[in-house]
Amino acid sequence: MTIEAADRVKAIPPYLFASIDKMKQQARAKGIDLIDFGVGDPDLPTPPHIIEALQFAAADPEHHRYPSYAGSTRCRRALTDFYAERFGVKLDPDSEVLTLIGSKDGISHLPLALINPGDLALVPDPAYPVYDTTVRFVGGEVHRYPLLSEQEFLPDLEAIPAEVARRAKLIFINYPNNPTGGVASLDDLERIHRFAEEHDLLVVSDLAYSEMYLEEERPPSMLQVAGAKARCVEFYSLSKTYNMTGWRVGYAVGNSDVVAALGKIKTNMDSGVFGAVQEAGIAALTGDQGCVAEMRGVYRERRDLLVESLRGLGLTVRPQRATFYLFVPIPAGTTSMAFTARMLDEAGLVVTPGNGFGALGEGFIRFSLSVPSARIREAVLRIGRLVL
Numbered sequence: 001m002t003i004e005a006a007d008r009v010k011a012i013p014p015y016l017f018a019s020i021d022k023m024k025q026q027a028r029a030k031g032i033d034l035i036d037f038g039v040g041d042p043d044l045p046t047p048p049h050i051i052e053a054l055q056f057a058a059a060d061p062e063h064h065r066y067p068s069y070a071g072s073t074r075c076r077r078a079l080t081d082f083y084a085e086r087f088g089v090k091l092d093p094d095s096e097v098l099t100l101i102g103s104k105d106g107i108s109h110l111p112l113a114l115i116n117p118g119d120l121a122l123v124p125d126p127a128y129p130v131y132d133t134t135v136r137f138v139g140g141e142v143h144r145y146p147l148l149s150e151q152e153f154l155p156d157l158e159a160i161p162a163e164v165a166r167r168a169k170l171i172f173i174n175y176p177n178n179p180t181g182g183v184a185s186l187d188d189l190e191r192i193h194r195f196a197e198e199h200d201l202l203v204v205s206d207l208a209y210s211e212m213y214l215e216e217e218r219p220p221s222m223l224q225v226a227g228a229k230a231r232c233v234e235f236y237s238l239s240k241t242y243n244m245t246g247w248r249v250g251y252a253v254g255n256s257d258v259v260a261a262l263g264k265i266k267t268n269m270d271s272g273v274f275g276a277v278q279e280a281g282i283a284a285l286t287g288d289q290g291c292v293a294e295m296r297g298v299y300r301e302r303r304d305l306l307v308e309s310l311r312g313l314g315l316t317v318r319p320q321r322a323t324f325y326l327f328v329p330i331p332a333g334t335t336s337m338a339f340t341a342r343m344l345d346e347a348g349l350v351v352t353p354g355n356g357f358g359a360l361g362e363g364f365i366r367f368s369l370s371v372p373s374a375r376i377r378e379a380v381l382r383i384g385r386l387v388l
């Protein structure tokens with residue numbers, strides 16, 4: 001008997017990254033020593049004080065039972081204190097904060113909470129694939145709006161047709177941006193907020209990389225814009241900041257109607273974040289932030305090394321000001337996928353083809369700086385041989 005998958009499953013386009021995984025396996029089988037710039041996952045360990053908080057809390061029987069759905073009050077308060085200090089934003093821990101099983105949990109369930117069949121969402125191109133897929137899962141429509149290199153990968157709002165903007169219910173934004181490394185200033189966020197006001201849109205802000213800034217300026221939160229709470233929900237993640245991608249803890253904050261709707265969905269889908277992981281999250285947010293400054297230092301060094309080396313090879317690269325992604329235009333006359341395949345076959349380097357993030361990512365490859373400096377040097381030697 002063949003079990004047929006639901007239409008929503010069949011409608012998902014073939015996963016580009018699956019074919020890259022296959023190519024990786026084949027290369028490994030051939031004995032090629034791979035250097036992996038592909039995964040958006042920090043290679044650095046979680047800081048020890050966070051691990052200790054988990055270890056201690058894991059022994060407490062209180063955490064062996066179901067946790068509260070929205071997260072403990074202390075866990076939510078740890079984030080509201082953090083937002084007050086970091087962004088100057090005041091949040092009510094009871095009605096404006098929800099603890100999540102990683103921010104992807106909230107991002108992926110948001111359409112279920114907000115989108116009716118036929119409702120339209122504005123999604124950047126290129127973008128983290130989850131926004132587009134999960135809106136379609138619930139029968140929503142997606143309009144991709146451009147992020148262009150010549151506009152520093154900020155939203156090209158003019159390019160959104162008036163009738164599309166009028167019909168849309170929400171707009172996803174993600175700054176600092178994956179995959180482009182683009183950064184939005186508070187002015188930029190105010191411009192996006194004005195657009196949202198004009199067209200009566202909810203702004204869904206994915207702030208996964210707020211602490212991964214590599215220059216002086218600290219990326220702002222959308223909630224710093226005056227009045228933003230009326231039409232904004234923001235997703236905050238501990239994953240990249242504290243090297244905690246495997247731990248699964250994040251937050252939704254902002255508009256209380258949205259937080260309540262998402263909470264209602266989640267109450268019916270999962271049973272919250274393991275209490276000991278919440279304790280680890282509290283330790284991360286309230287502890288010494290020196291580990292975060294160290295993390296920035298590591299990525300800054302890797303970025304500078306890779307940028308300088310790629311430039312030495314004649315490639316045009318602009319160093320990103322935040323995130324651990326370098327989005328590099330490929331030479332004319334080839335495609336992202338063909339270039340990625342060639343890097344893998346001939347140099348043993350894994351990168352991500354830009355078109356995996358949307359049509360406008362074509363012509364780029366993404367390097368994730370989750371590779372130690374010594375290996376970056378080795379990679380650059382290999383690319384040198386490839387280009388020549």
Ligand SMILES: *Cc1c(COP(=O)(O)O)cnc(C)c1O
Binds near residue numbers: 239
């Ligand atoms: C890594 C990442 C996330 C974070 O996911 P978690 O579920 O919090 O681990 C969210 N958005 C973007 C754009 C990311 O790159």
